[in-house]
Amino acid sequence: MTKETFLHDKHVGLGAKMVDFAGWHMPVQYTSIIEEHNTVRENVGLFDVSHMGEVFVSGKDALEFLNKVVPQDITKLAYEKAVYCQLPNKNGGLIDDLIIYKLGILEYLIICNASRIDEDLNWLVRNSKEFDVKIDNLSHIYSLLAVQGPKADALMRKMGLTTQQESFTIQPAKIAGIKLLASRTGYTGEDGYELLVENKHSEYLWDKILEDGKEFGIKPIGLGARDTLRLEAALHLYGNDLDENTTPIEAGLSWSVPKDKKEDYNGKEVIMNQIQNGTQKKLIGLKMLDKSIARHEYEVYFKGEKVGHITSGGPSPVLKANIALAYVKNDKEICTGATVQVMIREKLHDAEVVKRPFVEKRNRIKL
Amino acid sequence: MSITEKILCTKSHEFLLENADKTFTIGLTDYAVEQLGDIVFLELPEIGAEFKKGETFATVESVKAASEIYMPISGKIVAANNEAVDAPEILNEDSFEKGWLVKIEATGENETDDLLTYTDYKAELE
Numbered sequence: 001m002t003k004e005t006f007l008h009d010k011h012v013g014l015g016a017k018m019v020d021f022a023g024w025h026m027p028v029q030y031t032s033i034i035e036e037h038n039t040v041r042e043n044v045g046l047f048d049v050s051h052m053g054e055v056f057v058s059g060k061d062a063l064e065f066l067n068k069v070v071p072q073d074i075t076k077l078a079y080e081k082a083v084y085c086q087l088p089n090k091n092g093g094l095i096d097d098l099i100i101y102k103l104g105i106l107e108y109l110i111i112c113n114a115s116r117i118d119e120d121l122n123w124l125v126r127n128s129k130e131f132d133v134k135i136d137n138l139s140h141i142y143s144l145l146a147v148q149g150p151k152a153d154a155l156m157r158k159m160g161l162t163t164q165q166e167s168f169t170i171q172p173a174k175i176a177g178i179k180l181l182a183s184r185t186g187y188t189g190e191d192g193y194e195l196l197v198e199n200k201h202s203e204y205l206w207d208k209i210l211e212d213g214k215e216f217g218i219k220p221i222g223l224g225a226r227d228t229l230r231l232e233a234a235l236h237l238y239g240n241d242l243d244e245n246t247t248p249i250e251a252g253l254s255w256s257v258p259k260d261k262k263e264d265y266n267g268k269e270v271i272m273n274q275i276q277n278g279t280q281k282k283l284i285g286l287k288m289l290d291k292s293i294a295r296h297e298y299e300v301y302f303k304g305e306k307v308g309h310i311t312s313g314g315p316s317p318v319l320k321a322n323i324a325l326a327y328v329k330n331d332k333e334i335c336t337g338a339t340v341q342v343m344i345r346e347k348l349h350d351a352e353v354v355k356r357p358f359v360e361k362r363n364r365i366k367l
Numbered sequence: 368m369s370i371t372e373k374i375l376c377t378k379s380h381e382f383l384l385e386n387a388d389k390t391f392t393i394g395l396t397d398y399a400v401e402q403l404g405d406i407v408f409l410e411l412p413e414i415g416a417e418f419k420k421g422e423t424f425a426t427v428e429s430v431k432a433a434s435e436i437y438m439p440i441s442g443k444i445v446a447a448n449n450e451a452v453d454a455p456e457i458l459n460e461d462s463f464e465k466g467w468l469v470k471i472e473a474t475g476e477n478e479t480d481d482l483l484t485y486t487d488y489k490a491e492l493e
Binding site for chain 1: 404405407408410426428430431432433
């Protein structure tokens with residue numbers, strides 16, 4: 001059975017093209033992916049991301065437990081702060097990537113991928129046996145609305161947000177009179193908020209944001225543009241760019257993994273070894289040098305030898321070029337500025353290795 | 368007579384139009400381009416290339432995916448729409464006229480029996 005978010009009828013009513021995604025019937029686009037993409041880069045867009053998972057972790061050992069399941073140092077996570085994390089298995093491969101929020105002294109919120117909720121819960125419960133901890137999957141109670149773009153903050157202020165919120169923080173807020181949790185995070189490479197709200201208020205809030213956002217040029221944004229936006233920002237997509245056979249170090253996520261965390265965690269040995277001694281494969285960014293488009297699973301060649309494969313690829317509306325993420329063998333010569341080839345319909349097409357992100361976060365908020 | 372009264376369509380969403388000079392124009396239906404969404408890439412065959420009915424002769428890519436385009440009948444390519452290659456978005460604006468793909472000389476016979484009139488094609492989509 002395909003699941004529907006509480007906003008499903010809104011999407012259908014707006015004429016969205018609906019697709020199945022991770023078991024959910026979701027809007028892929030309302031008008032045009034490129035138009036929606038540019039709306040988020042230039043103004044502000046509204047996304048229904050209620051399919052994502054919300055798992056609350058609480059209890060006496062909540063901190064120790066979380067510190068055992070992620071490479072990040074949760075002891076350093078301050079009240080009302082958020083941190084990007086991974087959930088490694090014993091070999092350092094990733095079961096999921098997530099954001100962990102500290103809501104109280106003994107209370108944390110995990111937001112995880114829709115496609116991985118079952119695997120995550122299974123893994124968390126299996127790892128919780130020695131801990132006095134409560135794991136509650138409350139995904140069915142909450143809707144998640146993302147308001148993203150350079151004008152997101154102005155819109156939220158107009159709608160009642162009063163506090164000045166830093167990036168990667170979460171706070172209780174009242175937007176359009178509705179109590180919710182406002183998190184200054186997103187998956188677009190733009191400034192913005194993600195609003196965690198009880199399902200019963202989601203339809204009202206959706207309509208009100210679209211109405212109050214008119215003066216800012218707001219549009220509803222589907223999963224198609226969510227994908228092109230995150231790709232320009234080189235944010236990983238679980239299932240494409242991350243999986244159980246890929247470690248955070250291989251995935252280019254070393255920046256998020258502390259080198260000095262004392263506590264043991266799943267996969268620590270492999271991950272620390274890779275930090276010290278390097279990896280077999282690495283993630284690179286590519287820009288196609290002709291008009292062709294590299295797609296998921298296309299092969300990558302270097303000096304006539306097959307060296308890896310594309311994990312995500314598509315057009316960048318901002319760069320007006322085609323970009324991709326690929327895993328290749330960890331060869332020093334395959335570095336920024338080098339030319340590789342992508343096999344597309346039995347022909348090799350040149351691509352340049354470029355820095356990630358492909359598009360800089362232009363509207364990064366000042367702290 | 369509007370173009371939709373003159374074309375034949377395939378179930379894989381190509382259209383075929385017979386021209387006054389006995390060549391045929393091939394393109395994608397309005398339904399096809401609407402379903403694809405923003406078209407960002409188009410690859411057309413060389414002039415002179417020959418294809419059998421049902422063979423892949425071109426590729427179209429939307430933001431999300433690549434799709435193959437099939438020959439409605441057998442033929443030899445006599446013209447390709449290079450404007451559409453340079454600006455594939457014109458397919459979204461008008462796939463029947465501005466966004467045509469290729470012109471062919473037919474090389475087979477009696478190959479149109481399984482093609483649908485536009486009215487029947489639309490009815491099949493219901």
